[in-house]
Amino acid sequence: MNVVGISGSLRRGSFNSALLRAAIEVAPEGCVIEPADIHGVPLYDGDVESAQGIPATVQDLKERIARADGVLIVTPEYNGALPGVLKNTIDWCSRPATDIERVFGDRPVGLIGATPGMGGTRLSQNAWLPVIRALGMQPFFGKSLYVSGASKVFDAQGALVDATIRRLLTDYVAGFAAFVARSR
Numbered sequence: 512m513n514v515v516g517i518s519g520s521l522r523r524g525s526f527n528s529a530l531l532r533a534a535i536e537v538a539p540e541g542c543v544i545e546p547a548d549i550h551g552v553p554l555y556d557g558d559v560e561s562a563q564g565i566p567a568t569v570q571d572l573k574e575r576i577a578r579a580d581g582v583l584i585v586t587p588e589y590n591g592a593l594p595g596v597l598k599n600t601i602d603w604c605s606r607p608a609t610d611i612e613r614v615f616g617d618r619p620v621g622l623i624g625a626t627p628g629m630g631g632t633r634l635s636q637n638a639w640l641p642v643i644r645a646l647g648m649q650p651f652f653g654k655s656l657y658v659s660g661a662s663k664v665f666d667a668q669g670a671l672v673d674a675t676i677r678r679l680l681t682d683y684v685a686g687f688a689a690f691v692a693r694s695r
């Protein structure tokens with residue numbers, strides 16, 4: 512079972528990229544989470560699309576999602592909503608609209624996220640739901656993971672050092688993997 516994991520942060524020291532690395536580590540046997548790198552995805556521009564088509568970085572990611580059994584979105588929260596860099600990436604991947612069904616349709620999707628703040632990315636995770644609905648994906652609602660106080664959850668190297676979050680993350684990924692397996 513192959514899951515594409517996407518961190519919605521470009522920051523080298525990103526807590527969300529650290530959370531994705533930890534998810535990869537704790538994934539159950541038989542479930543491989545492969546991280547996607549969204550550096551290099553340009554801003555969506557309909558004129559560029561008309562003149563040059565879909566950028567190669569975007570086409571690669573589209574095909575990886577289309578081949579995957581599921582997608583794990585690891586999202587920061589910006590101003591009470593989702594991060595523009597990842598929304599921009601998903602918007603590009605939804606072009607042309609005739610490809611949405613093939614790339615996203617019925618694909619299981621999980622949502623987790625980390626913030627140094629108190630809210631654990633609840634608002635951001637909720638803000639992704641209309642996007643997931645628009646793309647016709649299958650959201651996993653069986654468990655949830657909201658990581659708050661991230662500067663204490665990860666060490667300076669980005670390793671997950673909080674035992675409770677490690678247990679919750681392990682539970683989440685196991686539940687999501689079972690959901691993906693049921694959806695195949």
Ligand code: FNR
Pocket residue numbers: 519520521522524525526527528587588589590591592625626627628629630631632
């Ligand atoms: C934030 N941050 C933030 N955090 C939060 O919990 N709720 C919020 O609404 C916001 N809003 C917000 C807006 C902008 C523009 C920035 C840059 C930041 C803080 C954010 O959670 C923090 O920067 C994280 O470290 C971002 O995730 P990464 O890069 O660590 O993965």
